[in-house]
Amino acid sequence: MLPWGCSIVRNIQLLIPNCGKLLAIFIILLMSFIHVVISEKESVQFVIRDTRLGKVKGYVHTVKDIGETERYFGIPYAAPPVGDLRFEKPIDHDGWGDEIYNATVLSPACLQIRSIWEYTEFHQPGFNRQSEDCLYLNVYIPVRTGVYKDDLLEVLVHIHGGSNEVGMGSMLHGDVLALKAGVIFVSMNYRLGPLGFLSGDPKHFPGNYGVKDQVKALQWVQENIGYFGGDRNKVTIQGHSAGACDVGLHALSPLSKGLFRYAILESGSALAYWCVLRYPEFSRKRTENFAKSVGCMKDNLLEVKECLKTVDKEKINNFTFDKYIWFLPFTVSTGDDFLPDSPEILLTEKPINGEAFLMGVTQNEGSWGADKFISGISIVHDIGNAIYFIPFSANKYKDLAVAVLQEEYASDIDPNNETDVFLAVSGIIGDSTFIAPAVELADHLAERNKDVYFYSFDYLSTLALTPQQHGVPHGLDLFYLFGTPFTGHKYHKYNEEDKVVSQAFIDMWASFIKTGRPKLNNEKIYPKYIPPEKSYVRLETNNTQVVFTIDSRMRAKKVNFWNHFIPLLQVAMNKNHVECSGTIFYDAMTSVLMCSVFVLTSFSSRVLLL
Numbered sequence: 129m130l131p132w133g134c135s136i137v138r139n140i141q142l143l144i145p146n147c148g149k150l151l152a153i154f155i156i157l158l159m160s161f162i163h164v165v166i167s168e169k170e171s172v173q174f175v176i177r178d179t180r181l182g183k184v185k186g187y188v189h190t191v192k193d194i195g196e197t198e199r200y201f202g203i204p205y206a207a208p209p210v211g212d213l214r215f216e217k218p219i220d221h222d223g224w225g226d227e228i229y230n231a232t233v234l235s236p237a238c239l240q241i242r243s244i245w246e247y248t249e250f251h252q253p254g255f256n257r258q259s260e261d262c263l264y265l266n267v268y269i270p271v272r273t274g275v276y277k278d279d280l281l282e283v284l285v286h287i288h289g290g291s292n293e294v295g296m297g298s299m300l301h302g303d304v305l306a307l308k309a310g311v312i313f314v315s316m317n318y319r320l321g322p323l324g325f326l327s328g329d330p331k332h333f334p335g336n337y338g339v340k341d342q343v344k345a346l347q348w349v350q351e352n353i354g355y356f357g358g359d360r361n362k363v364t365i366q367g368h369s370a371g372a373c374d375v376g377l378h379a380l381s382p383l384s385k386g387l388f389r390y391a392i393l394e395s396g397s398a399l400a401y402w403c404v405l406r407y408p409e410f411s412r413k414r415t416e417n418f419a420k421s422v423g424c425m426k427d428n429l430l431e432v433k434e435c436l437k438t439v440d441k442e443k444i445n446n447f448t449f450d451k452y453i454w455f456l457p458f459t460v461s462t463g464d465d466f467l468p469d470s471p472e473i474l475l476t477e478k479p480i481n482g483e484a485f486l487m488g489v490t491q492n493e494g495s496w497g498a499d500k501f502i503s504g505i506s507i508v509h510d511i512g513n514a515i516y517f518i519p520f521s522a523n524k525y526k527d528l529a530v531a532v533l534q535e536e537y538a539s540d541i542d543p544n545n546e547t548d549v550f551l552a553v554s555g556i557i558g559d560s561t562f563i564a565p566a567v568e569l570a571d572h573l574a575e576r577n578k579d580v581y582f583y584s585f586d587y588l589s590t591l592a593l594t595p596q597q598h599g600v601p602h603g604l605d606l607f608y609l610f611g612t613p614f615t616g617h618k619y620h621k622y623n624e625e626d627k628v629v630s631q632a633f634i635d636m637w638a639s640f641i642k643t644g645r646p647k648l649n650n651e652k653i654y655p656k657y658i659p660p661e662k663s664y665v666r667l668e669t670n671n672t673q674v675v676f677t678i679d680s681r682m683r684a685k686k687v688n689f690w691n692h693f694i695p696l697l698q699v700a701m702n703k704n705h706v707e708c709s710g711t712i713f714y715d716a717m718t719s720v721l722m723c724s725v726f727v728l729t730s731f732s733s734r735v736l737l738l
Contacts, residue, residue: 181223184231196271202235205348208261218344235264237296251299253618265316268302280359286315289369304611309638312358316345325458328429334464346387364390372396373403380474397565484579484644491586492599494558564690580657582664591621632674648676
């Protein structure tokens with residue numbers, strides 16, 4: 129390097145005799161820097177693999193102290209859903225002929241509301257690109273050596289969360305998970321918000337484009353993963369939050385038959401009230417309101433859809449509903465070829481895809497958003513705020529609903545204690561939104577003789593952003609699954625204990641992905657989730673060592689409250705059969721509601737209220 133740099137300096141000094149030693153030193157340093165940069169670029173190892181659509185070029189990435197992966201970013205799995213393909217199911221990509229597709233750069237995220245973009249940026253700091261042309265996936269392959277390096281690997285396909293409105297497949301990189309689990313990791317983008325989930329009727333405007341994108345990506349895996357060293361017969365699909373809802377629906381959808389072997393649902397359920405839009409009349413009304421707001425109100429839905437295809441994408445993307453009541457604004461709809469009927473009916477009457485299921489929640493799912501509902505005015509006021517997060521359909525019964533919830537969650541707390549109030553409100557949100565629906569789905573799957581395993585992630589790092597007394601919030605476990613403690617993160621700090629937890633968590637998942645039965649890091653057998661015991665495992669630590677504690681009937685009293693009593697109360701409310709003007713007493717384990725002054729306006733009510 130130095131002779132090259134010195135020769136340049138000598139040439140410059142001949143042209144500028146008085147440049148002096150300082151200029152010479154500066155130029156030598158500059159040339160050294162340029163040479164290092166060029167050398168680093170030249171040291172990147174590119175790899176090329178075949179696919180059915182053509183060759184793709186990825187590169188080898190080194191994870192310090194762990195290993196190397198092959199990374200392939202932004203591979204198209206469907207044609208761009210733009211123009212005439214907007215609001216249509218995905219179709220095949222035409223491919224790229226004899227050219228080599230550059231799969232070394234992350235693709236843009238699907239269009240999403242900028243005002244809540246921080247969700248995506250929180251997971252992938254610094255990323256800020258989005259586009260309507262977004263149907264791309266990523267593949268991470270662990271680089272192997274030795275006699276088994278050519279064996280086909282199991283495949284984990286990740287479906288990201290984000291309320292069907294935000295997020296992207298590459299929010300967290302899959303390198304550490306692929307290396308430590310010994311699997312090929314695939315993540316995908318799918319259409320979000322109105323572009324992915326707006327619907328009108330099953331014939332002309334069926335919707336569900338986002339989940340149909342996921343089906344298309346799973347079909348791509350079946351057709352192409354062999355080129356990357358993966359076994360198409362050993363695919364596990366996994367989703368977090370809204371992604372877990374989608375995974376549960378893939379288990380019920382005829383379109384997803386044969387596309388995966390095992391399924392993992394992390395903090396989400398196909399039976400959650402927010403997962404599926406169960407009222408067709410609301411679906412049509414939602415579409416009408418949306419069409420009116422963007423100037424596409426027409427005589428019929430077919431004309432509406434054709435008009436929406438011409439609307440500027442930013443105008444579509446900036447639309448927001450005035451209120452979030454007890455549903456997400458954009459959810460999966462029933463009645464089309466993806467979801468022919470309600471999840472409840474499909475669970476009991478139709479075949480279920482997948483051989484085994486691993487389901488999990490965090491210790492306090494509701495703590496991630498509880499602070500938004502706490503006013504400091506009173507516990508009754510705070511519960512009234514949280515009521516919008518849960519499925520009470522009639523505002524006129526809000527006082528009764530608040531009274532029931534106050535009795536169940538706040539009857540024995542100090543209303544002036546901030547932590548007590550926080551845990552009460554977060555319990556309402558977490559139990560109703562995540563835990564009770566997950567338990568209900570596990571019950572149904574077990575009744576259909578599926579192998580089900582359940583866990584609760586109860587570990588909270590001493591360095592966590594969340595206060596210790598608030599418990600483990602929704603989404604925190606995701607960072608441990610992806611091995612973030614080993615690589616670091618802009619918004620999180622980790623210690624050695626965090627690495628131990630991450631390793632144990634990944635090991636548990638890896639054993640399930642490979643065998644359909646998770647293993648623990650000790651001699652204990654991971655029990656199946658079978659009623660009435662309903663065994664599950666709690667992941668904790670003791671003196672920096674991971675402890676898997678076997679327990680049963682997760683939050684049984686609260687789960688029974690949401691899965692049995694509340695539906696009965698809803699029926700009575702909807703039929704105007706119930707009114708309470710006194711103190712409410714409720715025994716969740718027996719589903720009996722007692723009220724000091726209780727009025728049944730109809731003796732035909734099936735609900736026994738004493």
